Amino acid sequence: MTTALPSTEVLPAAVKDETTTSYAKRKLSSPWASLAALVIAILWTLPTFGLLVSSFRPERAIKTTGWWTFFSDPQVTLDNYKAVLDSEEGAGLGSFFINSIVISIPSVLIPLTLATIAAYAFAWIKFPGRNLLFLVIFALQIVPLQVTLIPLLTLYVDAGLANTFWTIWLSHSIFGLPLAIYLLHNFMREIPASLLEAARVDGAGHVAIFFRVLLPLLRPALAAFGIFQFLWVWNDLLVALVFGGGGTEIAPITVALANLSGTRGTAWHLLSAGAFVSIIVPVTIFLFLQRYFVRGLLAGSVKG
DSSP states (O other): OOOOOOOOTTHHHHHHHHHHHHHHHHHHTSHHHHHHHHHHHHHHHHHHHHHHHHHTSOHHHHHHSOGGGGGTSOOOOSHHHHHHHTOTTSOOTHHHHHHHHHHHHHHHHHHHHHHHHHHHHHHHOOOTTHHHHHHHHHHGGGSOGGGGHHHHHHHHHHHTOTTSHHHHHHHHHHHHHHHHHHHHHHHHHTSOHHHHHHHHHTTOOHHHIIIIIIHHHTHHHHHHHHHHHHHHHHTOOHHHHHHSTTOSSSOOHHHHHHHHHHHOTTOHHHHHHHHHHHHHHHHHHHHHHHHHHHHHHHTTSSOO
């Protein structure tokens, strides 16, 4: 009597995959890879550090020497920041900074609210044409932003909304909705269906399930898109120029910096301080919330 041995035809492939994975992991975690990552991080951060140092140096020192001479001749002043924020002779970026905050917060909250509701419908409510409509929304991510500017501006002018915050809020919300729906939909599909079924057995409807079950679990995904959208809106120049009318009443800080670089191209002390004022908020937000950003972006990308 012979006993059939288990087939070993798949072993070489499995061993090969395991060997390849182990090799890649070993190479990526080697001291040389860590050293390369450290060098890239230093080179990436060095210009920002130089900008920070220059923003605190006197005007004469900035125009006559490089920022690295600060360590041999340290001179520190806050006059640059006073000039760009308050002084009439400077840039007066304080009001533009407030405009950026007023623009960014609603431009994040509006698409987050709409996308969360839409993602729940696509993920857990069956209705005719659901898959086709979701495919259309997903495809909207590849539509260039520039092709929508003139049609949207025409609609805003006809509706009497031109040169108001509403045009910028609505535009950023429209442009951010496809990505928001896609990310939140993928995250919701990772939630076990048994959890929702248990809530339905207890008598919960769609509203109760959405607010009491799903929303507490969606915090990583909501934070991920919130950070992404905030960085996009805060650093935006094109939408603000087109829909803001180029005026100073609703212009964000990016418009003010663009005007500053054009009218004061040699005022490096104002440009360095103004540039650092514009980046301090998004950098701070990203550093404090980056773990949610990574978790939310990876949601739905793998199974198991």
